[in-house]
Amino acid sequence: MKRTGDLKLIQELNRSIILETIRKYGSISRSEIAKKNELSPTTVTSAVAELINEGYVVEGGTGTSSGGRKPILLNFSPDNHYLIGVSISYSKITIADMNLEAKINMKKVYPTNGYTGAALINYLLQLLEDFYAAQQDDRQCIGISLIIQGIVDSKKGVVHYNPVLLLEDVYLRDSVEAHFNLPTWLDNDTNAYVLAEKNFGHFQEVENLIYITIGEGVGSGVIVNNMLSRGESGGAGEFGHTSIDYHGELCSCGNKGCIENYISWPATSKKIMKEIEAGKETILTTYLTSDKLFITPSEFVEAVHTGDGLAVAINDEIAEYLSAGVVNLVHLFNPEVIILGGDVTNQNQILIDAVQQKIKDKTLKTLYQDVDITTSSLGKEFEMVGAASVLLQDKFQFKLTHDNRGLKTNL
Amino acid sequence: MKRTGDLKLIQELNRSIILETIRKYGSISRSEIAKKNELSPTTVTSAVAELINEGYVVEGGTGTSSGGRKPILLNFSPDNHYLIGVSISYSKITIADMNLEAKINMKKVYPTNGYTGAALINYLLQLLEDFYAAQQDDRQCIGISLIIQGIVDSKKGVVHYNPVLLLEDVYLRDSVEAHFNLPTWLDNDTNAYVLAEKNFGHFQEVENLIYITIGEGVGSGVIVNNMLSRGESGGAGEFGHTSIDYHGELCSCGNKGCIENYISWPATSKKIMKEIEAGKETILTTYLTSDKLFITPSEFVEAVHTGDGLAVAINDEIAEYLSAGVVNLVHLFNPEVIILGGDVTNQNQILIDAVQQKIKDKTLKTLYQDVDITTSSLGKEFEMVGAASVLLQDKFQFKLTHDNRGLKTNL
DNA sequence: TATACTTAATAATTCCATTGGAAAAAGTAA
């Protein structure tokens, strides 16, 4: 059922706009807010009064005046509420409490201990209970946000498919919600990352944005028209399982030539080891010891920067394959920004530059001019910021849309 | 600038909901509308009064009662207003006036006469002027809607790129708008078709929908979260220029292995002629005369249905390549429906079934279960219905969105 | 220092679409 129009709707919308303005512009006066949004000063005054009352906003100092009463500056107050972010990866569960700006207060990392399926869920609930119990101050908890790899239906709160952790159609959100009696969110990890870039990164104004992550697997989060594209059951953005070679190698998904098989870290790692075993001279061998028979992504990136022959060649190969996939994305989504994230691209500007360069001649000119290939604008805590973003986006970002040309009074 | 909340907003939203309900459910009483949308009867009464006054709605007869006053039935009144739809293709310009249900009243088809660039635009304006002058009744014209192939920025009203008609960065919408002083819309043709399926076809409830057209070129229109994905400059949905073969043939766009080069009608046609010239036995030769040295798509489809060896083999080849592209779409968009349209797929259920069958083993199971490959649900006038849809969608479909979980009062 | 001018914030009032309740209209059931 569509929501109908009533006075409450007006108020919520305006309060949301006002709070968003304060969050975005930092120290800002009431009258400035009114001007920016074409709202009346009174509306702003009364909405701000409530926001102050609820602890979302504080008054802080006065601004400068060019002849008149000095403005009272308003600031977003992120520390009166907190939220709990949870990231579930193959090897570890990370839990943190954060303020409303996704700033971490306390973070704990636990190994998954090989738990899978129902045992993993029980383990998670236990960890969360301990963590929640340790939060003993007067801040108000606005909810819990969980992110996890795989196909996740965020609307229903279901993990449809996670073959490594052996989760299939698990109603994780409802379990947690019932257990803690706190509003709970659940989403796919790459979806969370792209929301993080959109809400807390450098790409807040970008309406069509793609985040690609290259690590154990290859995935993506896609924002179309300012909204996350989740698809029918949460499976949108499976970039790793788009094919770039019709005649390519068979993938576990049944398709041939999936990009994941060319550029994921396991694929790359395998390629490196093969070359080493074949006796190829490379600096990468120095990272191997009798205790550690593998190379890490960051070691690889380091070797690329030293100009190591093998590393540079393989890095270029990744760029080559990746750019083939990226061209398809540009032609399908016409995005403004494509962010390359994950272990392999981290600190690897050479790779990013190579992709930007390589797609140039393979892309329709108009679309190439629009797109910028770049790196993540968030730091190392992008996982927790992602989890926070899922919750905050849903709770506070309240928008009106009317197709593409804005709202008009033409009915 | 975001629209802010005021009383006008409430009214527009509710009127839009009410009109939509009447359009959708046909004969319906005021009290039924109120119940369905959880609006008060009074609100419905006053909104309906205005809608009747403006000619969008009429009262028509009474319904049955189970003990009480009989309901006065309301109906959408599509014939008090009209709109002008224009489709510009490589070979012809089609103009029609339609009612609010996209029912064509008068349609005219003109050859483009080889005009391109500015000459084409002048020719178009001349044709439109004559057509508009011939509309001499008391219906009110709500606007003009133009659709055209190529990269079109509908927000700005610009044809960015149409290499065949030699249009580059042409501000077509503003030209027409100024010339006729009528609200004007401009959009890409496949975008229009997918909107037509969404508004007037069998897929009105589908939130993630893709329309692929295979003809002179290969294009697509994509609906994500109930909204058209247009991308940054209107270039989204260039499915024809997504590659399925990293090692494939060089395409005019600079990329290799673009699907357009495998399955467009020119590509298919070339393949057929080559086989015929090589002496291959096929029923298709009977379509060739000394006057007509080519085969049409519908002749090809006919031959497929007769079981002609060559036609069947080539049809299956198309299905094979197309399914490779479709798998990528499924993995990226997780859509509920993919519609195959255009000359080559028209009446070609064999092709559609083959694609549905072929993607089965190449797609992640969860996503395969969601998707249905099917044919257009509109008749032969899909072009004009498409043009009408662009306008009507923008003018009447007014929605509230709040991320994915619906609106809540939780701020 | 006094006065005029600016700008910000708030208060009082007005405006207006929705709502809820009452009433009217138009029936059905017995």
Added chain:
DNA sequence: TTACTTTTTCCAATGGAATTATTAAGTATA
């Protein structure tokens, strides 16, 4: 004929924002 239903409309009340006026708190200048 009477009692009950259902649909529709009328009317006053509600509660948001907008408008206008007022107060607060400054600056600029004679």
